[in-house]
Amino acid sequence: MNAASPASPLLEVRGLRMHFPVSEGLLGRKVGDVKAVDGIDFTVRRGETLGLVGESGCGKTTTGRCVLRLEKPTAGQIIFDGVDIASLGGKQLQALRQRIQVIFQDPYSSLNPRMTIGQIIAEPMFVHGIEPNATKRMERVHELLTICGLNAGFADRYPHEMSGGQRQRVGIARALAMNPEFIVCDEPVSALDVSIQAQVVNLLEDLREKFGLTYLFIAHDLSVVRHLCQRVAVMYLGHIVEMADSDTLFDNPQHPYTRALLAAVPVPDPDVEQGREFRPVKGEVPSPMNPPSGCVFHPRCPMAVDRCSKEAPQPREIAPGHMVACSEVKITG
Amino acid sequence: MPALLEIQNLHTEFRTGAGTIHAVDGITYSVNAGETVAIVGESGSGKSVGALSILRLIPDPPGRITQGTVLFGGRDLMTLTEEQMRQVRGSEIGMVFQEPMTSLNPVLTIGRQITETLEQHRGVDRATAQKRAVELVGLVGIADPIRRLKQYPHQLSGGMRQRIMIAIALACDPKLIIADEPTTALDVTIQAQILELMKDLTHRLGIALIIITHNLGVVARYANRVNVMYAGRIVESGPARAIYHTPRHPYTIALLRSVPRLDRPRQARLDPVEGQPPDLTRLDAGCSFRPRCRFAIAACAASRPRLEATSNPGQSAACFRADELASLTGTNEAALAGAPA
Numbered sequence: 001m002n003a004a005s006p007a008s009p010l011l012e013v014r015g016l017r018m019h020f021p022v023s024e025g026l027l028g029r030k031v032g033d034v035k036a037v038d039g040i041d042f043t044v045r046r047g048e049t050l051g052l053v054g055e056s057g058c059g060k061t062t063t064g065r066c067v068l069r070l071e072k073p074t075a076g077q078i079i080f081d082g083v084d085i086a087s088l089g090g091k092q093l094q095a096l097r098q099r100i101q102v103i104f105q106d107p108y109s110s111l112n113p114r115m116t117i118g119q120i121i122a123e124p125m126f127v128h129g130i131e132p133n134a135t136k137r138m139e140r141v142h143e144l145l146t147i148c149g150l151n152a153g154f155a156d157r158y159p160h161e162m163s164g165g166q167r168q169r170v171g172i173a174r175a176l177a178m179n180p181e182f183i184v185c186d187e188p189v190s191a192l193d194v195s196i197q198a199q200v201v202n203l204l205e206d207l208r209e210k211f212g213l214t215y216l217f218i219a220h221d222l223s224v225v226r227h228l229c230q231r232v233a234v235m236y237l238g239h240i241v242e243m244a245d246s247d248t249l250f251d252n253p254q255h256p257y258t259r260a261l262l263a264a265v266p267v268p269d270p271d272v273e274q275g276r277e278f279r280p281v282k283g284e285v286p287s288p289m290n291p292p293s294g295c296v297f298h299p300r301c302p303m304a305v306d307r308c309s310k311e312a313p314q315p316r317e318i319a320p321g322h323m324v325a326c327s328e329v330k331i332t333g
Numbered sequence: 334m335p336a337l338l339e340i341q342n343l344h345t346e347f348r349t350g351a352g353t354i355h356a357v358d359g360i361t362y363s364v365n366a367g368e369t370v371a372i373v374g375e376s377g378s379g380k381s382v383g384a385l386s387i388l389r390l391i392p393d394p395p396g397r398i399t400q401g402t403v404l405f406g407g408r409d410l411m412t413l414t415e416e417q418m419r420q421v422r423g424s425e426i427g428m429v430f431q432e433p434m435t436s437l438n439p440v441l442t443i444g445r446q447i448t449e450t451l452e453q454h455r456g457v458d459r460a461t462a463q464k465r466a467v468e469l470v471g472l473v474g475i476a477d478p479i480r481r482l483k484q485y486p487h488q489l490s491g492g493m494r495q496r497i498m499i500a501i502a503l504a505c506d507p508k509l510i511i512a513d514e515p516t517t518a519l520d521v522t523i524q525a526q527i528l529e530l531m532k533d534l535t536h537r538l539g540i541a542l543i544i545i546t547h548n549l550g551v552v553a554r555y556a557n558r559v560n561v562m563y564a565g566r567i568v569e570s571g572p573a574r575a576i577y578h579t580p581r582h583p584y585t586i587a588l589l590r591s592v593p594r595l596d597r598p599r600q601a602r603l604d605p606v607e608g609q610p611p612d613l614t615r616l617d618a619g620c621s622f623r624p625r626c627r628f629a630i631a632a633c634a635a636s637r638p639r640l641e642a643t644s645n646p647g648q649s650a651a652c653f654r655a656d657e658l659a660s661l662t663g664t665n666e667a668a669l670a671g672a673p674a
């Protein structure tokens with residue numbers, strides 16, 4: 001996969017910031033900001049899957065929620081199919097909601113326990129007036145269940161009667177009901193058993209091909225991300241620190257944080273692991289309310305030099321399509 | 334030398350509205366002094382109930398240990414009084430759970446929780462306990478121990494809380510630590526820190542470790558031996574290398590095939606374990622993996638296979654076709670490369 005291929009972007013995010021005010025005391029006096037997302041740029045081309053990885057609290061979900069416009073960003077542009085949606089409201093936002101859907105991590109809490117599976121999938125079609133005819137709506141529900149690998153008979157069942165993997169398929173069917181172009185997948189397999197994850201990963205791949213979907217795939221399991229994504233962005237404390245096509249990112253990672261992240265993943269093979277010496281990166285992710293000065297990774301970085309605590313490194317393209325935000329990394333191509 | 338821990342035919346059941354669940358349905362395994370044994374299996378397969386049963390921590394009702402012996406250092410834990418059992422739990426077997434927040438007391442300082450354990454189980458005075466607590470917190474890699482001991486659990490990060498749990502587990506020099514998904518709730522860099530710490534400490538202090546996890550990479554890196562559980566039973570057991578390279582149970586084979594690997598070229602398509610996890614209230618008399626098994630034959634419906642030695646030394650499997658599978662799948666290398674089933 002050539003990262004510089006000219007496929008047109010469906011989504012372009014420019015300078016996205018999402019700061020949440022933090023208040024304290026009875027009067028709710030503002031004491032600071034959580035800089036959940038602090039100025040990020042990325043594009044997702046039509047038909048591709050962009051992976052977004054990083055440790056918890058680094059801003060992945062917040063980025064996804066901004067793209068879904070469940071949050072109004074503090075600053076920046078979110079250009080979807082040529083239109084900046086960062087500050088859209090009202091009717092225009094409603095129309096947009098149909099085209100961008102979401103699949104959540106937790107297949108347990110994201111389905112209403114009092115509704116049947118059929119009602120859960122049909123509801124958004126009704127609300128958005130996609131299929132006003134009730135009989136046709138049910139036909140569509142059965143079709144969607146079948147597409148997602150479930151028996152049409154599941155339409156009459158309730159969420160608690162299904163396994164985690166089956167519920168996640170329902171969540172996917174519900175997202176597909178809107179005929180979306182773009183789906184934000186927020187940790188869609190993390191809550192599933194290892195034995196079920198591969199089923200859902202394959203389903204997501206099949207659907208992308210079949211319906212020409214574009215995904216923003218948020219996950220912390222790097223081996224799943226490598227399998228599913230054409231390009232990957234690594235986030236740390238509200239910043240994208242490295243972004244490249246999947247092969248480059250996994251075979252030739254350049255940012256010290258990406259390297260630390262990859263080194264921390266043990267491989268399911270005792271022979272490989274027994275021979276592998278590694279020192280886990282030290283320390284923990286600092287609070288996004290009080291991010292470190294300069295490069296936000298510097299307190300944990302094994303390569304840090306003096307200036308890292310003073311100057312924030314700017315994202316640079318070190319080779320075509322390979323972006324790294326570290327001042328110590330050399331330009332290679 | 335006899336094993337440190339020897340579990341024989343342990344059964345634990347739960348009475349629920351939907352019927353009786355045999356959460357642990359006759360498990361037998363042993364742990365030698367100083368070794369690390371991993372328990373893997375999908376959620377609901379009985380890993381936690383099995384571990385809690387060793388410590389007799391099953392809520393009754395609805396749960397009950399109905400059968401089995403657990404020999405620890407020569408004594409059958411199942412026959413001890415509750416008072417003797419409390420002593421075993423705090424001082425001979427340490428515990429580390431997935432969510433440290435629920436196992437730590439939110440209204441006591443970290444320091445008090447450690448010194449309390451020491452005073453109760455070791456009968457030492459406050460000052461000695463305090464000194465030892467500072468040592469322990471330093472041992473688990475927490476900087477500035479004196480300040481940390483004055484803090485409450487909610488003031489610490491998840492990784493830090495798990496370090497405290499390890500410190501408490503170590504407080505009374507146990508011979509065995511049982512860790513149930515100790516890093517599942519943590520980020521991968523913190524997971525690596527905690528696992529390396531546990532490995533280092535158990536090796537240095539000669540402590541045996543039972544680690545429950547669903548992460549096959551973690552098992553490969555840290556375990557000497559592995560027990561694979563499915564629907565309340567151990568379906569395969571053996572040295573880690575054998576389990577990964579010459580698996581003999583179809584569930585183990587399928588599980589290893591289903592995970593994408595960072596050290597291998599990207600596959601065109603993943604090869605999932607087909608079907609759904611078993612519903613423990615609806616098991617029949619046959620092999621519980623049968624509905625998902627690519628190798629099932631008529632005999633598999635008639636009765637449940639028992640865990641028996643395979644032709645590989647030290648490796649057991651509960652499958653009627655275990656030895657045949659060696660020739661059907663070849664090595665795991667071939668299986669992972671997608672050899673026809």
Ligand SMILES: Nc1ncnc2c1ncn2[C@@H]1O[C@H](COP(=O)(O)OP(=O)(O)OP(=O)(O)O)[C@@H](O)[C@H]1O
Nearest residue numbers: 347349356375376377378379380381382383395613
């Ligand atoms: N208090 C309880 N009441 C009823 N059933 C229970 C109870 N505790 C556990 N079970 C059942 O016992 C079985 C085994 O549970 P256990 O928690 O050991 O599984 P596990 O393999 O550790 O799962 P996980 O990976 O999700 O923690 C499951 O079917 C579970 O629903």
Ligand SMILES: Nc1ncnc2c1ncn2[C@@H]1O[C@H](COP(=O)(O)OP(=O)(O)O)[C@@H](O)[C@H]1O
Nearest residue numbers: 020034036055056057058059060061062063288
């Ligand atoms: N509504 C909110 N108010 C305050 N802080 C928030 C809010 N939503 C997210 N945050 C904070 O923003 C940071 C990034 O969160 P999130 O994007 O959810 O992380 P993750 O990468 O785990 O999905 C975290 O520190 C989180 O606590």
Ligand code: SF4
Nearest residue numbers: 295298301308326327
């Ligand atoms: S800029 Fe400095 S501290 Fe930041 S990642 Fe690069 S070397 Fe490390």
Ligand code: SF4
Nearest residue numbers: 620623626633652653
């Ligand atoms: S006993 Fe039969 S069904 Fe069970 S794992 Fe073996 S081959 Fe499969």
Ligand SMILES: [Mg+2]
Nearest residue numbers: 060061186187
């Ligand atoms: Mg999240």
Ligand SMILES: [Mg+2]
Nearest residue numbers: 380381513514
């Ligand atoms: Mg468990």
